[in-house]
Amino acid sequence: MLKIEGLTAAVDGKPILKGIDLAVPAGEVHAVMGPNGSGKSTLAYVLAGREGYEVTGGSATWDGLDLLALEPEERAAAGLFLAFQYPVELPGVGNATFLRTALNAIRRARGEPELDAMQFLRLARERLRALSMPEEMLKRSVNVGFSGGEKKRNEILQMALLRPRLAVLDETDSGLDIDALRIVADGVNAMRGPDFTALVITHYQRLLDHIVPDRVHVLVGGRIVRSGGPELARELEREGYAALQAQAA
Amino acid sequence: MPAVNETLETVQSVTQGTYKWGFETDIEMEFAPKGLNEDIIRFISRKKGEPEWLLEWRLRAFKAWQAMSEPRWAAVKYPPIDYQDAYYYAAPKRRPKSLDEVDPELLKTYAKLGIPLKEQEWLAGVTTSPDGTARAPVAVDAVFDSVSVATTFKERLEKDGIIFCSISEAVREHPELVRRYLGSVVPPADNFYSALNSAVFTDGSFVYIPKGVRCPMELSTYFRINAKSTGQFERTLIIAEAGSHVSYLEGCTAPMRDENQLHAAVVELVAHDEATIKYSTVQNWYPGDAEGRGGIYNFVTKRGACRGARSKISWTQVETGSAITWKYPSCILQGPDSVGEFYSVAITNNFQQADTGTKMIHLGPRTRSTIISKGISAGHGQNTYRGLVRISPKAVGARNFTQCDSLLIGDRCGAHTVPYIENRCMSAKVEHEATTSRIAEDQLFYCRSRGLSEEDAVGLIVNGFCREVLKELPMEFAVEAQKLLQISLEGSVG
Numbered sequence: 001m002l003k004i005e006g007l008t009a010a011v012d013g014k015p016i017l018k019g020i021d022l023a024v025p026a027g028e029v030h031a032v033m034g035p036n037g038s039g040k041s042t043l044a045y046v047l048a049g050r051e052g053y054e055v056t057g058g059s060a061t062w063d064g065l066d067l068l069a070l071e072p073e074e075r076a077a078a079g080l081f082l083a084f085q086y087p088v089e090l091p092g093v094g095n096a097t098f099l100r101t102a103l104n105a106i107r108r109a110r111g112e113p114e115l116d117a118m119q120f121l122r123l124a125r126e127r128l129r130a131l132s133m134p135e136e137m138l139k140r141s142v143n144v145g146f147s148g149g150e151k152k153r154n155e156i157l158q159m160a161l162l163r164p165r166l167a168v169l170d171e172t173d174s175g176l177d178i179d180a181l182r183i184v185a186d187g188v189n190a191m192r193g194p195d196f197t198a199l200v201i202t203h204y205q206r207l208l209d210h211i212v213p214d215r216v217h218v219l220v221g222g223r224i225v226r227s228g229g230p231e232l233a234r235e236l237e238r239e240g241y242a243a244l245q246a247q248a249a
Numbered sequence: 250m251p252a253v254n255e256t257l258e259t260v261q262s263v264t265q266g267t268y269k270w271g272f273e274t275d276i277e278m279e280f281a282p283k284g285l286n287e288d289i290i291r292f293i294s295r296k297k298g299e300p301e302w303l304l305e306w307r308l309r310a311f312k313a314w315q316a317m318s319e320p321r322w323a324a325v326k327y328p329p330i331d332y333q334d335a336y337y338y339a340a341p342k343r344r345p346k347s348l349d350e351v352d353p354e355l356l357k358t359y360a361k362l363g364i365p366l367k368e369q370e371w372l373a374g375v376t377t378s379p380d381g382t383a384r385a386p387v388a389v390d391a392v393f394d395s396v397s398v399a400t401t402f403k404e405r406l407e408k409d410g411i412i413f414c415s416i417s418e419a420v421r422e423h424p425e426l427v428r429r430y431l432g433s434v435v436p437p438a439d440n441f442y443s444a445l446n447s448a449v450f451t452d453g454s455f456v457y458i459p460k461g462v463r464c465p466m467e468l469s470t471y472f473r474i475n476a477k478s479t480g481q482f483e484r485t486l487i488i489a490e491a492g493s494h495v496s497y498l499e500g501c502t503a504p505m506r507d508e509n510q511l512h513a514a515v516v517e518l519v520a521h522d523e524a525t526i527k528y529s530t531v532q533n534w535y536p537g538d539a540e541g542r543g544g545i546y547n548f549v550t551k552r553g554a555c556r557g558a559r560s561k562i563s564w565t566q567v568e569t570g571s572a573i574t575w576k577y578p579s580c581i582l583q584g585p586d587s588v589g590e591f592y593s594v595a596i597t598n599n600f601q602q603a604d605t606g607t608k609m610i611h612l613g614p615r616t617r618s619t620i621i622s623k624g625i626s627a628g629h630g631q632n633t634y635r636g637l638v639r640i641s642p643k644a645v646g647a648r649n650f651t652q653c654d655s656l657l658i659g660d661r662c663g664a665h666t667v668p669y670i671e672n673r674c675m676s677a678k679v680e681h682e683a684t685t686s687r688i689a690e691d692q693l694f695y696c697r698s699r700g701l702s703e704e705d706a707v708g709l710i711v712n713g714f715c716r717e718v719l720k721e722l723p724m725e726f727a728v729e730a731q732k733l734l735q736i737s738l739e740g741s742v743g
């Protein structure tokens with residue numbers, strides 16, 4: 001279970017998260033929705049441990065483990081995965097090398113044997129097929145020259161390989177056409193089960209037609225202002241955030 | 250050269266653990282008396298049983314050297330070197346007559362360095378790459394301090410008419426070739442260090458590839474400085490006859506000491522019509538400790554002459570070691586349509602200083618050159634790319650492309666790019682691109698969020714930065730070079 005209590009965080013000394021309370025029981029998928037600038041990515045970065053995102057109060061635990069006390073790589077080893085809103089380019093670093101290095105780092109941390117190049121390639125091909133991605137994705141430099149959609153799919157490929165127990169997907173739907181959206185959603189749905197917990201951050205309800213969440217939370221101005229079932233997403237789609245923003249202000 | 254001369258105990262205590270080649274071999278050695286004078290040169294020449302002409306050649310070089318002064322234009326700083334306070338000859342006392350007689354201590358030394366000197370071991374596939382696959386055999390010339398202690402696969406290579414031996418042996422067995430080519434690319438008085446090397450050079454490798462022969466395996470020389478207070482003055486000469494092809498690799502390591510030791514090498518390459526020489530270096534001399542004590546001064550003159558039409562010389566270097574690197578592997582492009590290439594990765598961490606680059610001298614028509622330089626600075630490291638592209642009036646249609654990229658890790662290091670372009674030919678085209686970047690915080694975070702430690706993340710990003718150069722290395726060595734880059738940067742983050 002992911003448990004966030006009274007979490008506050010600042011960037012450049014400016015308070016962004018103003019007291020987040022959120023609990024995602026193991027095996028559930030929750031959506032976090034909210035207007036631009038409401039602090040969705042900040043929440044994701046704080047959970048993943050990005051430098052410069054200063055936690056000023058509260059806690060975040062994962063199955064009782066204090067996430068905030070860990071280095072980013074230790075959080076990854078504990079099973080956390082963040083799909084970036086803006087995936088980062090690594091010039092000259094082959095996607096296959098990157099994925100294998102990451103997978104082996106995680107496997108090492110879990111006490112599992114590392115995969116050699118051949119074993120990795122077999123696994124990667126299988127995952128690529130499942131995501132309808134071409135194999136040449138592996139040969140290119142990480143995210144360099146990728147289209148917006150390719151970058152997002154590459155994030156899902158990483159998730160499918162690393163098999164996290166807790167995933168935070170930050171606007172993985174933005175910039176995707178409907179086919180790509182379905183592929184991404186299928187990728188997430190394929191992982192659903194008692195050992196997979198996820199926080200799906202999105203601006204639009206569209207994604208949630210494909211990944212039906214157990215709960216929906218609305219983040220406005222650094223606070224969760226409403227929570228509800230999947231129907232809340234459709235309500236927001238109809239009525240927009242304006243009313244909630246006015247209420248929060 | 251020993252700025253500080255302390256006891257072995259002190260030396261061992263400064264071991265900071267990241268330089269994994271810093272051990273010493275305990276073996277009975279023979280030294281020339283300390284210092285540098287004509288008698289020492291006669292001593293060296295006598296030890297090697299050299300002909301009179303070579304002794305004369307050395308003495309002329311020594312005279313020239315005495316009249317010269319150390320170059321000071323490079324962007325490196327070091328205390329004055331006392332050339333009299335060093336040994337110019339150090340050799341293991343027991344000299345093997347064949348591979349089977351090589352001192353077991355030496356075999357152990359090279360085995361520890363990952364360089365088997367037993368041909369059977371290569372052939373049996375005992376030697377494996379870091380990824381566990383069997384490596385293709387590589388012929389090795391092992392130079393230990395002042396002498397070559399073993400050369401492998403000589404007989405196999407002789408079948409193709411290839412000569413691969415120490416330069417000392419070449420002087421004895423193939424004097425006509427040595428006499429014709431020695432100093433023909435780098436004249437003894439070319440510069441201060443080449444003159445010093447010409448006077449006192451002790452050993453190095455000699456390669457001769459006959460007409461039309463494609464060398465069937467990688468050739469390599471492994472240089473090891475072991476003795477204290479000893480300079481290493483290697484001399485390497487590679488000749489590729491018309492239509493031949495050779496790929497040669499040089500590797501270097503030294504024990505960790507808190508004195509500075511001098512390595513002043515001269516390497517000459519000659520490529521005739523349509524010949525190709527690929528020369529790769531993985532330089533890993535002891536770089537000094539984290540405070541900048543000790544390390545090798547690597548003052549090297551490397552030059553290749555593309556004498557024939559459509560000949561090609563390609564230098565690839567991965568420079569991770571040495572306290573100071575002063576080195577400009579160059580190409581003289583004489584033959585029409587000849588090609589020169591320089592691919593370089595230079596890393597400076599802690600207090601290392603590197604002033605390195607190349608010279609591409611275009612003399613013949615339609616000659617082409619490519620320069621790709623990747624400089625990485627971390628800690629207090631200072632990294633300078635210095636490159637000359639000269640196009641003579643006769644080099645019509647000549648082309649050069651230069652790309653210099655610098656990567657900074659931390660904010661106490663420096664990167665400098667000093668390109669000199671002298672174009673005296675209207676129809677020539679010279680392009681120069683340069684970038685300086687830092688490892689971005691978002692790149693590090695992205696990698697760490699995938700489970701990579703900060704150091705592994707830096708290693709991965711740096712290897713990506715160097716990919717264009719690393720892909721030029723022979724497959725066999727690329728993996729090792731990648732590991733080396735990572736090790737060299739240990740302690741540079743966090």
Ligand SMILES: Nc1ncnc2c1ncn2[C@@H]1O[C@H](COP(=O)(O)OP(=O)(O)O)[C@@H](O)[C@H]1O
Nearest residue numbers: 011012016034035036037038039040041042043
């Ligand atoms: N690195 C940063 N530097 C300065 N301000 C930032 C930074 N990241 C986010 N912010 C600010 O924090 C607020 C929330 O941003 P963000 O978490 O990206 O929102 P969302 O993902 O919901 O669009 C915004 O006002 C944004 O300007």
Ligand SMILES: [Mg+2]
Nearest residue numbers: 040041085171
């Ligand atoms: Mg965002």
